[in-house]
Amino acid sequence: MSVISNQRLVEKMQAIILCGGLATRLGETTKTLPKILLEIAGKTVLEWQTQLLTDAGVTTVILASGHLHDTLYERVGDTYAGMRIRYAKEEKRLGTGGAVQNAMKQIETSPFFVLNGDILLANFSLREMFLRFDQGMTGVLLSVHVPDIRPYGEIVSDGEGKIQAFREKQPTCRAGYINGGMYLFDQSIAEAFPSDQENFSMERDVFPYVSKLYALKTDTDWIDIGVPERLTYARENFLHP
Numbered sequence: 001m002s003v004i005s006n007q008r009l010v011e012k013m014q015a016i017i018l019c020g021g022l023a024t025r026l027g028e029t030t031k032t033l034p035k036i037l038l039e040i041a042g043k044t045v046l047e048w049q050t051q052l053l054t055d056a057g058v059t060t061v062i063l064a065s066g067h068l069h070d071t072l073y074e075r076v077g078d079t080y081a082g083m084r085i086r087y088a089k090e091e092k093r094l095g096t097g098g099a100v101q102n103a104m105k106q107i108e109t110s111p112f113f114v115l116n117g118d119i120l121l122a123n124f125s126l127r128e129m130f131l132r133f134d135q136g137m138t139g140v141l142l143s144v145h146v147p148d149i150r151p152y153g154e155i156v157s158d159g160e161g162k163i164q165a166f167r168e169k170q171p172t173c174r175a176g177y178i179n180g181g182m183y184l185f186d187q188s189i190a191e192a193f194p195s196d197q198e199n200f201s202m203e204r205d206v207f208p209y210v211s212k213l214y215a216l217k218t219d220t221d222w223i224d225i226g227v228p229e230r231l232t233y234a235r236e237n238f239l240h241p
Helices: 024-030 045-055 069-076 095-106 127-132 187-192 202-209 228-237
Strands: 013-018 058-064 083-087 112-116 119-122 139-146 154-157 163-167 176-185 213-218 221-224
Touching (some): 013 095, 045 058, 045 083, 045 112, 069 083, 095 187, 095 202, 127 139, 127 176, 139 154, 154 213, 163 202, 163 213, 176 213, 221 228
Parallel strands (some): 013 058, 013 112, 139 213
Antiparallel strands (some): 112 176, 119 221, 139 176
C-alpha cells in the first residue's frame, strides 16, 4: 500500500509533456502543426492528455516545446482545457532527457508526471500510478501489454514491479510489456542525468542507471500516434468500440 495518502492527489501537482520533437515520421501532417495538436475523436491529443492529468490532480502542465513552438503557443496560450500552461522551450535539440532536465527548472513539486506528447490512453486513470508510488521510489513507469513487442522493445520487471532490464527491439513477434511513455518521477531522478551532456535520452541514458525504478503493468487501451498507420488507427478507433 502506498505511503502517500489520497489527500496528496488534489493540490498543486505538476506535469511535463514532451512535445518538441520534429515528428518527421508523420511527414506533411506535422510540418505546420505540432503533433500534440492533431485531432483525434474530436479533441486534440493535448486535450486528451490534460483530461488525464486533471483527473489525477494536476493543476499545471509544462510543455517541453521546440519545433513549431510559436504555433503551439498561439494555439494553446497560458490556459488550455482548464489547465494552467507553462513552456520550457528548447533552443537546440535536447533529446527526451535533456527536455525533461530543461523543464524541471520549473518543477516545484515531487512527485511529478512526465508524458510523451504522442500517447493516447483509454479506460485508465493516472491516479493508479500515483497510488503505486511509494516513498523511496525514484519513479513509476507505465508499462503496457501489447500483442507484438517488435516495434517497441520490452520492459522486464520482477514480482514487485521493480524494473530489471530494458530490452531492445526483438526480432520475434510475441506479447509482452513495453514502455508506455508516461512516468511519475521523484525529483531525485535528476541525480541520474548525465553531468556532461545536454542532449540525452531518458530511455537510453537515464533509465538503465536508476535502481529504484518501478513498472505499473496494465493492459489498458494504448495508442502511440507517432507513425502514420497508428495515427490513422487512432482516428478510426480511439474511444470507438
